[in-house]
Amino acid sequence: MTTESTSSKSSRLSSVAAAVRVLKCFSEVEPEIGISSLAKRLSLAKSTVHRLAVTLTSEGLLEQSPETGRYRLGINLFVMGALVRRRLDVSNMAQPFLKGLREKTGETIHLAVMNETNILYLYNLESSQAIRMKSYIGSIKPAFCTCEGRAIVAFGGTELMNKVLSSPLTARTPETQTDPSKLMNMFAEIRAHGYAIDDEESEQGMRGIGAPLRDITGQVVAAIGIGGPSQRLTLKKLRSLAPVLLSTAESISTQLGYRA
Structure with a gap:
């Protein structure tokens, strides 16, 4: 097995940074x-800029005008931008429904999307109660042990499930389930019930219940969750919140264009 030298890594990272500067x-x-x-603006040799432009063009990030020979942004940037736009659309469309969900439950409400094998929290509404689950927009947690992540993974297809289960399954609390076969069975139960539960597995003393959101294509694009302290959210209480959670998830999915 060969090991990449420090100088080689530095050169590669420098090329990536230069490519980003070109796009900007x-x-x-x-x-x-x-x-x-481009070369003049970036203070780089023309040969260097040309090499970067050719590479970016081959990846669809730039394209060369057949009329002028100049370069412009490529279609793949639009595709990637659409993914970001879709995330923002989900957040904007979901907010009124999530406010209603907090009013009905009195607990902290989350909206999360997948980020590799983790989840990224796009939006949250904290409970007004003194003892509550705290969360922060932009925070990241492993998908396999959170209710929102489990909801996405369970309904997200075999490829996503295998990707998550082959990632490091590090316990966050004494209750965290890290056995891939048991998690696989758990995902099957989630699909059967329509919702996922986090029983003090991502944060000690806290429980949560999550459900997936689907877009017009039927693809799972996000998940919403209800979370709070275990002393208030017993498992029985948590499961009693499933109907209102699923109803809210269905309303948001309908708003996103999904039709069952």
């Missing part, structure tokens, strides 16, 4: 730029 040169005011202009 384009704007609404200047949608097309030639190699000479």
Whole structure:
């Protein structure tokens, strides 16, 4: 097995940084730029900029105008931007429903999406009660042990499930289930019930229940969750919240264009 040298890694990272700088040169005011202009603006050799432009073009991040020979942003950037846009759309559309869910339950409400094998919290509404689950927009947790992550993974298809189960399954509390076969069985139960439970597995003393959100294609794009302290949210109480959680998830999914 060969090991990449420090100098090689440094050179590769430098090339990535230079490629990002190339992409940042384009704007609404200047949608097309030639190699000479890019080289001058970035203080790089023309040969270096040309090599970067060719690589970016091969990846669909740039394209060359057949009329002018200059470069412009490629279609793959639009595709990636659409993914970000979809996340923002989910958050904006879900907020009124999530406010209603907090009013009905009195507990902390979350909206999360997948980020590799983790979940990223896009939106949260904390409970007004003195003892409550705290959460922060932008925070990341492992998907396998959170109710929102489990809801996404269980309904997200075999490829996503295998990816998550082959990632490091590190226990966060004494209650965290880390056995892949038991997690696989748990995902099957989640699909049967429609919701996922986190019984003090991602945070000691806290429980949660989560459900998936689907878009117009039927794909699971996010999940919502209800969370709170275990002393108040017993498992019986948590399961009693499933109907209102599932109803809210269905309403948001309908808003996103999903039709069962």
